[in-house]
Structures are given as structure tokens and as C-alpha cells.
Amino acid sequence: xxxxxxxxxxxxxxxxxxxxxxxxxxxxxxxxxxxxxxxxxxxxxxxxxxxxxxxxxxxxxxxxxxxxxxxxxxxxxxxxxxxxxxxxxxxxxxxxxxxxxxxxxxxxxxxxx
Amino acid sequence: xxxxxxxxxxxxxxxxxxxxxxxxxxxxxxxxxxxxxxxxxxxxxxxxxxxxxxxxxxxxxxxxxxxxxxxxxxxxxxxxxxxxxxxxxxxxxxxxxxxxxxxxxxxxxxxxxxxx
Numbered sequence: 380x381x382x383x384x385x386x387x388x389x390x391x392x393x394x395x396x397x398x399x400x401x402x403x404x405x406x407x408x409x410x411x412x413x414x415x416x417x418x419x420x421x422x423x424x425x426x427x428x429x430x431x432x433x434x435x436x437x438x439x440x441x442x443x444x445x446x447x448x449x450x451x452x453x454x455x456x457x458x459x460x461x462x463x464x465x466x467x468x469x470x471x472x473x474x475x476x477x478x479x480x481x482x483x484x485x486x487x488x489x490x491x492x
Numbered sequence: 493x494x495x496x497x498x499x500x501x502x503x504x505x506x507x508x509x510x511x512x513x514x515x516x517x518x519x520x521x522x523x524x525x526x527x528x529x530x531x532x533x534x535x536x537x538x539x540x541x542x543x544x545x546x547x548x549x550x551x552x553x554x555x556x557x558x559x560x561x562x563x564x565x566x567x568x569x570x571x572x573x574x575x576x577x578x579x580x581x582x583x584x585x586x587x588x589x590x591x592x593x594x595x596x597x598x599x600x601x602x603x604x605x606x607x608x
Binding site: 388411413415420421422423424425428468470472479480482483484485 | 496525527532534535584586588595596598600602
């Protein structure tokens with residue numbers, strides 16, 4: 380069956396350190412992998428997407444990698460800040476089919492001052 | 493731009509009551525979605541609409557109906573609410589562009605529904 384797993388439900392990290400979140404998938408062939416941020420009581424907000432032929436993408440303090448052989452994406456936040464505390468969702472985007480976006484369950488990140 | 497607007501933000505229903513959740517987007521997107529989000533379950537797709545005039549079932553459609561009224565609006569109806577439908581509901585829209593295009597989804601703020 381198809382599955383998208385994010386490494387843990389919750390991750391605590393000290394301010395200034397690098398947070399690394401993992402997204403593993405099985406039985407999908409995504410064209411893109413996307414990451415979203417969700418704050419309590421709000422809808423998810425898009426952060427980054429990476430295409431299947433890209434190994435790495437950066438945006439300010441965020442870095443995403445995508446390994447289609449391992450079927451894994453890593454999401455890094457460098458120099459983490461308390462304001463980075465949120466739930467982070469990965470989503471697999473397929474090119475075919477009308478319903479082409481499939482979400483993981485999310486990892487709740489807490490950055491401790 | 494308002495983006496994706498959902499109403500209401502909060503709702504309490506009694507078992508057996510009906511209600512319609514409204515969603516509108518102003519980004520001229522073709523695709524629209526309704527998800528529910530429950531603790532530990534992530535976002536699960538209820539129904540989606542790839543274009544005006546078409547709707548399809550997602551992962552958890554039972555107990556729900558949808559209408560794609562026009563390109564902007566996509567509503568979700570609970571005909572006879574059950575406690576198992578207590579959840580947070582999100583509407584989303586997405587532009588389906590060509591292979592090299594941007595396919596990010598835009599979400600509304602959510603509707604927190606409690607069925608007692």
C-alpha cells in the first residue's frame with residue numbers, strides 16, 4: 380500500500396541548532412515533493428518544492444533534499460529560532476491524475492530558547 | 493488577494509443536523525479540494541474537483557457531498573452529521589500547470605466542526 384511517513388510526531392531542538400525532518404514514502408513515484416508549515420489553528424502554508432531531478436533546494440535558512448532511490452526527503456532548518464516552532468508537513472505531488480497531492484502526518488517542531 | 497476563504501471558522505452541530513461548509517478562491521485555480529485533519533491522521537482527502545463541473549471522491553467521502561458551483565466556489569455538505577465527523581476541515585486550491593510549472597496548494601484557514 381502507499382504510505383508517507385514523517386520521522387516522528389514531535390521533535391525538540393535547541394535554538395541555533397539545525398533541525399532535520401524526514402519524509403519517507405513507499406509505492407509512489409512523485410514528480411515533486413513539497414514541504415508545508417502549519418501553525419496551530421491555521422491552514423498549511425507552502426514553503427518549498429523540489430522536483431524529482433533535483434537533489435537539493437535552498438531558500439534562506441531552509442534546505443530540502445530529495446533522494447528518489449531511497450524514497451526520502453530531508454528538510455533542514457539551519458540556525459533554528461523559536462519562531463520556527465510549528466508542524467511541518469511533506470506532500471508528494473504526482474503529475475498524473477486529478478488528485479495529485481498526498482500529505483504525510485506531519486512533525487511538530489519545537490525550538491527551545 | 494484573499495486567497496482561499498472558508499466559512500464558518502467554528503461550528504457545533506447536533507447529531508443528525510445538516511450543514512454546508514463554504515469555500516471560495518480568487519486565484520483562478522482549476523483544482524479544489526476538501527480535506528479533514530484529525531490528530532495522528534494527517535490531512536485526508538474527502539472530495540476534489542479537477543475543474544468546474546467535475547467532482548470525485550477522495551480517501552474518506554462517506555457522509556459528505558460536494559458541489560463545484562463555479563470555478564471559484566467549492567462547497568462541502570454534511571447531510572446528517574455524526575460525532576465521527578468532528579474534525580478540522582480545510583479547503584485548498586491548486587493550479588494545474590504544465591510539467592515545469594508550480595503546483596503548490598493554497599489552503600483556507602479551516603473550519604473546526606464539533607458534532608455532539
